Amino acid sequence: MRHIIKWSLSFIALSTAMIVAAGGFLFVQNRGEKASTVATVYDEPSVAVVIDPGHGGEDGGCIGGDGTLEKELNLSVAKKVYDILTFAGIKCEMTRKDDVMLYDAYSDLNDYSGVKKTYDLKNRVRIAKESECKLFVSIHMNKFADEEYKGLQVYYSANNSDSITAALRIQSTVKDSLQNDNEREIKRAGSNIYILHRSQMPAVLVECGFLSNSSELEMLKDSDYQKSLALCISAGITDAMKEFQT
Numbered sequence: 001m002r003h004i005i006k007w008s009l010s011f012i013a014l015s016t017a018m019i020v021a022a023g024g025f026l027f028v029q030n031r032g033e034k035a036s037t038v039a040t041v042y043d044e045p046s047v048a049v050v051i052d053p054g055h056g057g058e059d060g061g062c063i064g065g066d067g068t069l070e071k072e073l074n075l076s077v078a079k080k081v082y083d084i085l086t087f088a089g090i091k092c093e094m095t096r097k098d099d100v101m102l103y104d105a106y107s108d109l110n111d112y113s114g115v116k117k118t119y120d121l122k123n124r125v126r127i128a129k130e131s132e133c134k135l136f137v138s139i140h141m142n143k144f145a146d147e148e149y150k151g152l153q154v155y156y157s158a159n160n161s162d163s164i165t166a167a168l169r170i171q172s173t174v175k176d177s178l179q180n181d182n183e184r185e186i187k188r189a190g191s192n193i194y195i196l197h198r199s200q201m202p203a204v205l206v207e208c209g210f211l212s213n214s215s216e217l218e219m220l221k222d223s224d225y226q227k228s229l230a231l232c233i234s235a236g237i238t239d240a241m242k243e244f245q246t
């Protein structure tokens with residue numbers, strides 16, 4: 001845990017520097033020649049990162065052996081990532097902040113039966129697109145028949161090369177600071193991961209861990225572990241965005 005604490009401190013120092021850098025000072029020249037006024041203008045920054053807690057509402061996602069629902073852990077970790085990035089001066093938006101599906105976010109059909117999941121996923125991509133964000137990050141939990149499997153793994157969208165940078169930075173920060181034994185590699189998303197397949201902006205999906213592994217499930221439910229996880233994901237995001245080509 002010591003390395004995490006040390007690392008957290010350096011992240012906070014970095015964050016503070018970023019906040020200072022983010023404050024926009026604009027020198028306004030008066031029309032007259034004589035005097036110039038120095039004014040401080042904070043422009044409303046555009047959304048840099050959209051964070052998407054997977055599932056919600058009637059869609060619980062994966063279920064752990066003790067009944068833990070994926071949607072709740074996703075929201076909890078996503079909110080922590082949101083708080084850390086916002087503290088670091090990075091403007092973020094979340095696709096959901098409550099326990100809801102998003103199928104009716106943009107439309108008002110009389111009957112959504114049979115199309116709720118489709119509309120829900122479509123709308124998540126639409127929220128990210130309309131925000132004109134630089135990075136779309138979806139937070140999920142994994143599950144597998146074999147209980148041995150554990151560890152975070154990041155999937156990336158093939159539609160934008162900066163997605164690979166984001167996936168690499170998040171994966172390596174987690175390995176270096178939280179899961180030294182994690183040998184997982186980042187994975188290119190196929191058409192089965194709708195939100196990555198349909199996003200044109202840099203986009204990644206973070207599978208934070210396996211609900212099917214009982215010891216990892218216990219950690220994922222722990223608020224302090226969620227904070228460490230969120231810190232690593234956030235640091236990976238900020239590192240990656242400095243390297244973005246587009």
Ligand SMILES: [Zn+2]
Nearest residue numbers: 054061140141
């Ligand atoms: Zn999921």
